[in-house]
Amino acid sequence: MPTGSQLPQPLTDWFAARGWTPRRHQLDMLAAGRAGQHALLVAPTGAGKTLAGFLPTLAELIEAPVDGLHTLYISPLKALAVDVQRNLLTPIEEMDVPIRVETRTGDTPSDRKARQRARPPQVLMTTPESLSLLLSYPDSLTMFDTLKTVVIDEVHAFASGKRGDLLSLCLARLHALVPGFRRVALSATVADPDAYRAWLAPYGDIDTVTLVQGEKGADPDIAILLPEVRVPWSGHSGIYAIEQVMAEIETHRTTIVFCNTRGLAELVFQQLWKANRLSLPIGVHHGSLSLEARQRAEGAMAEGRLRALVATASLDLGVDWGDVDCVIQMGAPKGSSRLLQRIGRANHRLDEPSEAVLVPGNRMEYLEARAALDAVEAGELDEDVFRAGTLDVLAQHVMACACAAPFGEAEMLQEVRAALPYSALDQEVFHRVLNFIADGGYSLRAYDRFKRLTLGKDGMWRISHPSFVAQHRLNAGIIVEAPMLEVRFKNGRRLGKVEEGFGSSLAPGDTFFFAGMALEVEKVELTDLIVRATAKQARIPSYMGARLAITSNLAHRVRQYLHDRSQWARFPDDVREWLEAQARRSAMPTPEQLLVETFPHEGRHHMICYSFEGWNAHQSLGMLITRRMEAMGLKPIGFVANDYALAVYGLEKIEDPRALFSPDILEHEFVEWVQQSALLKRAFREVAIIGGLVERQHPGKRKSGRQVTFSTDLIYDVLRKYEPDHLLLRAAWADARARMTDVGRLAHLLDTAGERMLHVDLDRVTPLAVPVLIMIGRETVAQGVTEDELLIEAEAIATEAMRLDG
Template sequence: MSTLPHSATPHPEDPAGLLVAWFATRGWAPFPFQREVWDAARAGRSGLLHAGTGSGKTYALWFAALARALDKPPGKRKSLQVLWLTPMRALAADTARALQAPLPDLIPDWRVGQRTGDTSSSERARQAKTLPPALVTTPESLSLMLARADAEQQLRSLDMVIVDEWHELIGSKRGVQVQLALARLRRWNPELVVWGLSATLGNLALARNALIGPEGLLVQGETRKAIEIDTLIPPQPSRFPWTGHLGMQMLPQVIAEIERHASTLVFTNTRAQAEQWYQSLLDARPDWAGLIALHHGSLDRAVRNWVEQNIGSGALKAVVCTSSLDLGVDFAPVERVLQIGSAKGVARLLQRAGRSGHAPGQVSRVSLVPTNSLELLEAAAARDAVARREVESRQPPAKPLDVLAQHLVTIALGGGFLADALHEEVRGAWSYRDLTAQEWQWALDFVARGGASLTAYPEYHRVQPDEQGVWRVPNAAIARRHRLNIGTIVADASIQVKFLGGQRLGSVEESFISRLKPGDHFLFAGRVLEFVRIHEMSAYVRLANRSTAAVPRWQGGRLPLSSQLAEAMLDRLQQAAQGRFDGAEMQAARPLLELQSKWSALPTRDTLVAELMASREGHHLFLYPFAGRSVHVGLAALIAWRVARLQPATFSIAVNDYGLELLCAEDLPWRHLLEEGALLSEDDLLAHVLASLNATELAQRRFREIARIAGLVFQGPPGQAKNARQLQASSSLFFQVFRQHDAGNLLLDQAQREVLEQELEIGRLRDTLRELRRRRLDVHAIARATPFAFPLLIDRLREKLSTEKLSGRVARMLRELEKAAEVGPMKRAARTR
């Protein structure tokens, strides 16, 4: 909102005038894009609003909904009118407070309710009788509402649906869940107005199409929000980086930044990293106890609520957090944002930067805190990419049949369906626009009798047609089980962590707790805890006296480097190869980059650098495509498999975001193999990738998620969830049965497709191979590990050495390499093409 000009005079005789008048009481005037959204919504248009974090987009959509309500007679405003979908239930309370603020002045008889997994049973009971005029909810809770027998009666009065943070949902099965829910709501009310909110997204037209269709409007927010990005430069950046090696060396600078500002968010990429940084800050500054806090998704809901309230009120000086605070909680008091390590993507960095200066017209600022020397290069590249607004795109999943199977049972519970009518409705959801009649019939058969291999088991006969051809759920037990299983978030099996007195701290993965013995210590919720015992899916602990402790490791910790950031890094390397080191980050990284160039070469957009080295371990190939960890996993396996077809060989593989290492006992003719080109060919890529990896094992692990969403595996009621071993055993049994007795089961195809598309990024791998063949190959024989090769060596050693042994090994290697660096070039020979 801009400051209200003195000459502006609001006109309260119409809804738009009332809205402007409310803005004027706060010294604001609507931005043109806000007025555009209001006018479009009042005219019955749907669309997607794209605007930066803190630019006023929430009120653009909320006031559009209020304008539509004010256009109606008071008697027609009482039923549920507005549904506000949020991707995180943690945002619901804050969102509801923000939406409630203007209601006393504009529509006094309205209130904003909440319906999420945290909603009390008493509030749910009240909502079952009468829903409030406006409701903030999540995709999962909306699906639960659709599963009620009176769903149409409760929801057909809806006038407007607003999907917040659509960029967070579009690329996931939760986004598909939203698409299907909207298709159902539109069937009940074809005039329904739907709007999405997006802050950081590259493919806006596709995002609009997936939510609304090509006919929807695409509204761009006000001028780009000013964002400042700088880097805290390490005092002694190493020429031989390895993951996390700077680590706590940056602690004094982080403390100084927190000290200088009233409120700071310290973002980390993993929960384990958040725990470590919070504890280190507290150890260094014990006087900050009670002034700094920890926030991540595994902490108890009450703990997170307390943190959110106190950072919002300005009572906390700093919060160490993960992506749990990425999204739209309005932390107006936050002055500074620090990012520990690389954010690995432009969109994520912009989202986190937007947590500071979270208001129109204010500057957002984020400082990057490198955890290894190569992240200095990433920091410089990130600033370049942000300046060019090269934001990553996100693709909606194509025809996930597990989500469709779940939706069929949901709609059967919510009053039932006619098969042909629902088929037409489902095809109205973007992800299913190409759903064939055969695929639809398969999904219907799957929920009706379990497909071809489960017909003998009544619990999988979930939906049946009645005499009128209406498909319903005939069994009350199946209905209860399905309602408990609704959703597409498949959490890793977790154990509640509680003090002996019963106070809950949060949850950690079962696989971590299972390795602990009574008396072992671990770091969690910002405390060093002593493990006492496990009882009924809870780990009981007490405060420990000693400070040394293990840190829980949660799955999914490593974020892959995005294409946009990788390309920006190659541009910076090109400049370095030409002797240009612009900016503080590049000057700090200059010794590393110059040594890499001296001993080997710098990769660029036009040059693929390969390094060959012999050691006591064997013969090493180092390759630097700069395509991100996920692509390098598939690429390394593909190259190894293709070489092994030519001659027998066994490889050890290491990958990071910048490159890959293949270690073999034999001295292979790598120069010839790489120059010949077949190793990097796109020919038969899909078949070769599947053959090069244990594709069956990967698909079986992926099938666990699919089986849970599709309703084959039941996680158990709240508080009695099955453990990971039970779930994996159950899903593995289905996987094997389908492979042997139902080879045409489309869920098997989906598992394989998801492995290729999501875990291995097969499309990006294909693009990478095409790009690598275009680059000039630059092969170097080296006597010792170069700065780029060193982190790959350490990552491989990390898998087989304890922390103590690894640190000693790294220290010896560093001494040898630094000594060699002072002597002279270590390049044996070079050959290029």
């Protein structure tokens, strides 16, 4: 019997036939597997991470075959599970060993799902949500009897969020069913391995998880693409460089063009087609496209039929296309870890550098791109913030367990505490969660449809009625999209979905770009947008989506660039001249200072705060400061924000900005604003769906986004009035604070603003203010104003700012 890191003969022969030698970290993972240790592997893309994770499984199944489930592979993406299955089947078939590998996702046919529970394969590839559903069946109590290993791929992508909460609870459930299984996690970008080791381990016992570090690959070859004329003052798209981007595509085998939003992906795709004089095959890929459309694009890439694919974060993870030799990032990357992940999609060979090109949208974004490039070079990754698990996810998990079998409260609490996010869960809070599932809470207990659990005389909690089991399985899941409308042709062919807010603004005859096509609306139905292809001019759909904010470590680097003049020689002439003009006209803050400028412009008084805390925090701050200005009689008109600065403008001069930035704004204006805004209602809608209070679907029919929103709004109003301390209102409040407003960064800004503030009062606009000030023009111009007119206006502001006199 082989020992330690020794491979069984079929694997040794397979490596030799390929001309490969197992890498050190692959053998280290095998040794950890043979020793029965949990393991976290951190290795760059192209280092054979997935094979390393599976080596112990392959070795064990070759040496001692089992008839039953041996290994669960958990992926954040359905596509990744399917892709890995395809890659894993190749060595299994070439070694001619009897190992059955299957996938189980939301797209798996129901008859195959039933068969997988009755006769599971040795290796089952799935997602956190599908595993949770699997655990809701009574036969899950025996299905996992032979389980030896759980492999979690791309763990950085979801461990610190709600999907991570769900998966950690599923691992705790498996631990209760089969305590001896091994946990393995794989990632290319982890800033704090110990945090992930604690998350992975039962009860957070970090010492039980072996850390395996992969060999460092070749340094990536990253360039910042500069325009032939000059870096623009404003904009976030990088569209000005579309001809240069097309030239990059022409000179590479296969290119992925990453965009930060779905709307930008559609816009860039259209612009590339206009510049595509050689008619090269180009595709588009994002999360709102139909599964069929995404699979077509992925298949064309895998087969080498596309020269370029314009994509969003939908392709950040894992899809292994060896022929991709260039990655282009349109707009700023927002974080060094995200940039590294995207660069890793190019050239899956460890000893050859991945090639990437950054296309900053404006001058501030140039500094951000430079910061990201330097951070990657220094090996500096973005920090992941782990927090306590959310109660809506816990409620969904407990309901899944109840669907499988009755349980006792004390035993379930002990089981749940094995998951690190819930390790400090209070007994009283857990009891409230159970009571919430049992009757919906004090205000809703008169309604039978909320009575999902019953406490029996034997002290066991069980499902109140079989109908709730079907309801749970139909509605379970962590990802809650904004209400969407299906986009389809009259013949039934589905193209994907657009957000309801955008779709409901369309009328027959309106045109928009989607799935790489110009479409004309024929009819708007309750849940469908019926369209036909058209040659007319069209607009780009807008998506609420998740707006990426610049990470703290990139923001800190940009602050250092502004202060350290020795860095400026590295920048293009126009960027350097811009910074020099700012230093002459106003001030350059130190990294610890908060620069606030006040000046008149076009009959209004402006205050610009350069806080670098990200768009989300600045949006919240703008709302709060304008409220306080109103109360102080400063007559605010509005505000605009980007990742770097907040601009507030009104009719009265702000003499003392410190009064607007006091920390008590979070106790007064913030609480009042969140409670009155749609922010809390949106958060409540999410937690109500995840917590199982509101159905997305009912057996035999699906609710429209409007219907779901109407249901959650009604319940929200009832609870606000009669039970303000309801479990889900507390969960929604925590969500609204933590996720939707970047309240941690906001609180730090307000706590320190008074002592850090450098206030400079000026007689006119400053160079540093131009990028954010231009946004005011863009947001207040009348409909129909052309891009040329906006550019003329922007140029006028820039000329005034850069003027040396006065």
